[in-house]
Amino acid sequence: MSEIAPRPVIILCRPQMGENIGAAARAMLNFGLTEMRLVAPRDGWPNPKAVAMASGAAGQVLDRARVFPTLAEAMEGITYAFATTARGRELTKPVFTPATAAARHREEVSQGGRSAFIFGPERAGLENDDIARANAILTVPVNPDFPSLNLAQAVLLTGYELSRGALPDQPMPTNRRPAGEVPADRIEIEKLADHCESRLDAAGYFFPATKAAAMKLNLRNMWSRLALTRADVQMLHGALRQLTRR
Template sequence: MSQSAAAIPSPRLFDQVRFVLNETSHPGNVGSAARAIKTMGFGQLVLVAPRAGEAVLRDPEAAALASGADDVLANARIVPDLGAALQGVNWAVALSARSREYGPPNAEPRESAAMAVQHAAQGEAVAFVFGSERTGLSNTDVERCNALVHIPANPVYSSLNLSQAVQLIAYEVRMACLARERGEAPPVAAAVAMASLPSGLDAQTPEALATRDDVEGMLSHLERALVDLDFLDPDNPKKLMTRLRRLFAKSHLEREEVNILRGIAKHILERKRRH
């Protein structure tokens, strides 16, 4: 095998990774992001409610800054909300310029890339979610993800352009793909984080693990049951569901475990209706 061929990771890993831009304001950033991910070998770009609407894919500035990544731009999916963008995704990473009091566990960019490739190697879909240029991601958006990443830029001047952030993360994911293809261990910090994954994860079939959609459905079902039990006050929910999201994000639930939790919620709701 030639040296150049050995440097090309399995296409399956690339096919499992999508980059999600949430409510992007500037068409130029969409084109630049398309170019950024193509240079690293990725092709899945998803746009959540871009300000320019579907016209963003035909915008002259977007096309100019895509600069050879016209195919990625042309094939970008436009969806109405983040839920639709993450449909079918097993593991999602939120990118944020600020820390959050509540939300998913924190990870460094390199850690998150190694963990993403670990999941992709199991046949799972993974996503990196970037917020709008002005406001970033809302707390609700962040809570839909499994990990939160902050790029440790210069604290004196930490302003990263959206496409620059996409480029940095795409590079880290590519390097993690290459490392896996060479049979190298992930970074130490990521290895520690992945030590918390269920025993024998590598031996599990992808079907054994719950998808994000499975977990979202379970959380919605469980929330209704907790409201029926008067354990959760819908008018004053505090942070109960946020904390449960964080708990389950760290648990890497299997599909059977999700089914058990949904079964419990179902029986709570049925028993409450009977009485």
């Protein structure tokens, strides 16, 4: 993954449970975000439950986390801050989605600034006094009948959008053919399909007769979809012969 530079700061304002802080750290590291700031965590700091939930590598995020008594102090060095909330619309501020906030973050970075994303306590979220200290509001568009997101989910969604430019365009393929294996050509696939069809026909598989043509077509279509190697084809020919030998 390409590095996001400078990376945005994730500020957890008055977080209540250590487990949620640890889960947020994991979500951050998934997308290369490593700077966490904590504002007045309810159960103090450090918190062993946060470390347990961070599970291994994400512990580095917690090791570097800085604790501040107030949100105002936690925004040291920040030039643009997003308050993540579904509320606070009565305050006159621009409202962003995670995608548009990521674009605004990149704009801020290009101008030499530093951005932060502020997340509120689990039970009630950010208060208006917190939101008033941010430049903008970040709201995740969700099902209005069930708008609730937990802290780690909100951090994860934000981190994904922030790092999209550094992620591969699509997941890496998992079905690559092993080196040295030769793909079966269409004639070999055709002969395997013929062999399978003839053996099934002899066994009375295509019944009733009125459905036989459609069944054969579906089988032929299945064979053509499979990424078979020559070794695969030879093995399947042998299996068909052995199954019908008696």
